[in-house]
Amino acid sequence: MSNSPNIPTLFDVAREAGVSTATVSRCLNEKQKVSQKTLDHVMKTIEALGYTPNFNARAMAAKRTNTIGAIIPTMENAIFARGLQAFQETLLTHGYTLLVSSNAYKPQLEEEQIRTLVARGVDGLLLIGYERPPEIYSYLERRGIPFILAWITLADQDHPSVGFDNCAAMRMLADKVLSMGHRKIGYISGIIEGNDRARGRLEGVRESLAAHGLDPDNLPVIETAYEVETGAQAFEAMMQADPKPTVVMCGNDVLAAGAIGKAKQMGLRIPDDVSITGFDDIELASILDPSLTTIHVPHRLMGGTAAQELITMIEEQSSGVRRTLDVRLELRESLQAV
Amino acid sequence: MSNSPNIPTLFDVAREAGVSTATVSRCLNEKQKVSQKTLDHVMKTIEALGYTPNFNARAMAAKRTNTIGAIIPTMENAIFARGLQAFQETLLTHGYTLLVSSNAYKPQLEEEQIRTLVARGVDGLLLIGYERPPEIYSYLERRGIPFILAWITLADQDHPSVGFDNCAAMRMLADKVLSMGHRKIGYISGIIEGNDRARGRLEGVRESLAAHGLDPDNLPVIETAYEVETGAQAFEAMMQADPKPTVVMCGNDVLAAGAIGKAKQMGLRIPDDVSITGFDDIELASILDPSLTTIHVPHRLMGGTAAQELITMIEEQSSGVRRTLDVRLELRESLQAV
DNA sequence: TTGTAGGCGTTATCAT
DNA sequence: ATGATAACGCCTACAA
Numbered sequence: 211m212s213n214s215p216n217i218p219t220l221f222d223v224a225r226e227a228g229v230s231t232a233t234v235s236r237c238l239n240e241k242q243k244v245s246q247k248t249l250d251h252v253m254k255t256i257e258a259l260g261y262t263p264n265f266n267a268r269a270m271a272a273k274r275t276n277t278i279g280a281i282i283p284t285m286e287n288a289i290f291a292r293g294l295q296a297f298q299e300t301l302l303t304h305g306y307t308l309l310v311s312s313n314a315y316k317p318q319l320e321e322e323q324i325r326t327l328v329a330r331g332v333d334g335l336l337l338i339g340y341e342r343p344p345e346i347y348s349y350l351e352r353r354g355i356p357f358i359l360a361w362i363t364l365a366d367q368d369h370p371s372v373g374f375d376n377c378a379a380m381r382m383l384a385d386k387v388l389s390m391g392h393r394k395i396g397y398i399s400g401i402i403e404g405n406d407r408a409r410g411r412l413e414g415v416r417e418s419l420a421a422h423g424l425d426p427d428n429l430p431v432i433e434t435a436y437e438v439e440t441g442a443q444a445f446e447a448m449m450q451a452d453p454k455p456t457v458v459m460c461g462n463d464v465l466a467a468g469a470i471g472k473a474k475q476m477g478l479r480i481p482d483d484v485s486i487t488g489f490d491d492i493e494l495a496s497i498l499d500p501s502l503t504t505i506h507v508p509h510r511l512m513g514g515t516a517a518q519e520l521i522t523m524i525e526e527q528s529s530g531v532r533r534t535l536d537v538r539l540e541l542r543e544s545l546q547a548v
Numbered sequence: 549m550s551n552s553p554n555i556p557t558l559f560d561v562a563r564e565a566g567v568s569t570a571t572v573s574r575c576l577n578e579k580q581k582v583s584q585k586t587l588d589h590v591m592k593t594i595e596a597l598g599y600t601p602n603f604n605a606r607a608m609a610a611k612r613t614n615t616i617g618a619i620i621p622t623m624e625n626a627i628f629a630r631g632l633q634a635f636q637e638t639l640l641t642h643g644y645t646l647l648v649s650s651n652a653y654k655p656q657l658e659e660e661q662i663r664t665l666v667a668r669g670v671d672g673l674l675l676i677g678y679e680r681p682p683e684i685y686s687y688l689e690r691r692g693i694p695f696i697l698a699w700i701t702l703a704d705q706d707h708p709s710v711g712f713d714n715c716a717a718m719r720m721l722a723d724k725v726l727s728m729g730h731r732k733i734g735y736i737s738g739i740i741e742g743n744d745r746a747r748g749r750l751e752g753v754r755e756s757l758a759a760h761g762l763d764p765d766n767l768p769v770i771e772t773a774y775e776v777e778t779g780a781q782a783f784e785a786m787m788q789a790d791p792k793p794t795v796v797m798c799g800n801d802v803l804a805a806g807a808i809g810k811a812k813q814m815g816l817r818i819p820d821d822v823s824i825t826g827f828d829d830i831e832l833a834s835i836l837d838p839s840l841t842t843i844h845v846p847h848r849l850m851g852g853t854a855a856q857e858l859i860t861m862i863e864e865q866s867s868g869v870r871r872t873l874d875v876r877l878e879l880r881e882s883l884q885a886v
Numbered sequence: 887t888t889g890t891a892g893g894c895g896t897t898a899t900c901a902t
Numbered sequence: 903a904t905g906a907t908a909a910c911g912c913c914t915a916c917a918a
Binding site for chain 3 (some may be wrong): 557558559569570573574576577601602604605606607608609610611
């Protein structure tokens, strides 16, 4: 076997088939412009040679990649895994390929990731949340790259987005909690810096408190990374307070899972001794024991819708819309009236 | 604002800086070959113009992308999310970028995905498991693309790989189960077709049974997709048997989570009425109530090691090694002696 | 319907 | 140390 791999090119196929490279290219991209006879012949020799078009060359010549990029905080949180899976599936049915990049919740990495994806020639971009340096938006607009924001929608901004109102959603949950008689609430939040979803959720609790005549500034808040372990630690810390909270609300289900685990470990019964709530409604939420009261977010729908909208923007050269999806309160065992 | 985005190229930078394109290119790739003075000047104008090298053009000219591709069954199973995260982190520290592609456990899609990634010019490839049509391997070898297989190692094949012995691991767990007195075992397996990890695990149970003088052919097996819901259904079906199994072993933790949920729903106490075991030791396993007895697989280590090895293969042009990682039995509440 | 040839943005080889 | 210039593999007017 030869040591230097000999990869066939368009030219090789053309020579072998006895046609021009243009014809071979047409067989690949615009079949209708080629006679059935040559098409068959060319396809056969493509097959025989095991030819695959070189993507980079194609991208350069066509100025188009049929590729869409996505930048997410992490693949390890099920919400993004799910949403992206749906995003990808929808892209696929429209002939697009997905390029993912994750930044481990380090928003300062995002700018370079965007440049990298743009340098690769992505036709469009999916970004999470709204909050980022304005230069990024102007950069994208200057280069004419369509993009859509997901997992959030804000009334006071107008970039195309598909998501939900994190603040209103959490407010709804807090309203419920308060209506059940709870007055001592503790809140475990994700890191807020650079994460407007986390900020919105906290704000939702505060708004609810205020609406009920309570002082939002008295809300105990612990801010920590979105991990089970850190959720557990935060919960433990929070229960040192005197008086103890009767309910600990968490910024997402992962934190809540940690809280529930730690509570059991501390010998606390949920929800008798303390109620716990989450946010997202990942699969885990209904598996936990007790099952977790949370906000159900339609991650799959969001991913699929984002893909649809982005493709429309790309193909119709439209400027994109803002779509707000409904979330719902998922009342389960972990929350009880006091 | 102009409607046609004007993206600066190497040429633009060169013109603006009053040097040749070659010099600009050197400033980007081989700084040492350029005088400090011009370097500074060029870098400044690069900055000023907001220039970013075109990846596709670069790939074409350099025949190198610093990109590595990975094809996984799904992003939704935490084991791959974790492993890949580690894989990516390691790649990053060596200057490589990751391109992921998932196929929803449809192995027949893999071949095209491989071609796609190869067409994009990936410098190397991470694949899961060993089982695939031999043409794929010959294709990869013909094109001289380094690849490494993960999540499995087999004694009787010699492609480079980093993983563990799925069969031996599950045998260890089954041995434990049998040593605790269980004789009526039920097994819920993932879909075996095209998935050698799932097959190996089932085989491990069978081998253990045989070693204990039991007939492997009497082992009740339900084969189903790796989902919580299907795990629940399979568990319910399995408990219809007469006599009922005293332990239900599952091909992974996700199935086991479904089984535990369904068991509770059926009013069965675990492990008093029935024991349940999993495989993988994802975070969920220790969060479940009762906590899940399972096989701990070092997914992060596996991902990191795979990246190391693959990079070595690429940079040293070496042929790669086979590394078998240790797994361990994680004994938790869900398994009890009968 | 098919062929010719210019161009896409870099890198890399030669000169200078 | 720097500059010309030929690849790299493909697409796409434009011609025939």
